[in-house]
Amino acid sequence: MTLSEATKARFDREVAKYPAEQRQSAVMACLAIVQQEQGHVSADAERAIAAHLGMPPIAVHEVTTFYNMYNQQPVGRFKLNVCTNLPCQLRDGETALQHVCKKLGVEPYGSTADGVFTVQPSECLGACADAPVMLLNDRQMLSFMTEQRLDELLALLAAQPK
Numbered sequence: 048m049t050l051s052e053a054t055k056a057r058f059d060r061e062v063a064k065y066p067a068e069q070r071q072s073a074v075m076a077c078l079a080i081v082q083q084e085q086g087h088v089s090a091d092a093e094r095a096i097a098a099h100l101g102m103p104p105i106a107v108h109e110v111t112t113f114y115n116m117y118n119q120q121p122v123g124r125f126k127l128n129v130c131t132n133l134p135c136q137l138r139d140g141e142t143a144l145q146h147v148c149k150k151l152g153v154e155p156y157g158s159t160a161d162g163v164f165t166v167q168p169s170e171c172l173g174a175c176a177d178a179p180v181m182l183l184n185d186r187q188m189l190s191f192m193t194e195q196r197l198d199e200l201l202a203l204l205a206a207q208p209k
């Protein structure tokens with residue numbers, strides 16, 4: 048995969064935030080840029096980032112796979128991460144995940160056939176007191192997601208214009 052000049056320029060703006068000998072520190076930002084531009088981070092993209100930052104591809108892959116926010120394959124327009132970590136589990140986190148999956152007819156990590164939704168379990172999102180908690184498109188935290196609120200959310204998202 049060849050990075051476009053525009054993408055390289057974006058990478059270099061991130062690299063410039065760190066001392067010259069620590070350009071690898073920009074790896075998370077570069078992964079985020081690729082995901083923003085392509086929707087997910089492919090193995091090819093990881094190799095391109097590794098080459099640009101002068102680090103082993105496996106080290107980039109370790110970062111991609113450590114964080115839920117990086118998509119290793121294409122995801123739906125709305126990515127729903129439902130927290131199933133222990134504190135949420137104690138307050139219906141798993142029930143919330145199963146409810147969303149059942150409503151959308153997908154398994155965890157699955158996407159709807161129309162490409163609108165992807166559902167994933169998530170580790171702690173740092174808002175345990177608001178359980179059940181979920182994250183929409185890696186950006187918007189949603190709290191106290193009872194089945195009623197989940198139903199309202201899914202209906203709202205499904206009605207969004209394309």
Ligand code: FES
Nearest residue numbers: 130135171172175
């Ligand atoms: S366990 Fe779900 S937000 Fe912390």
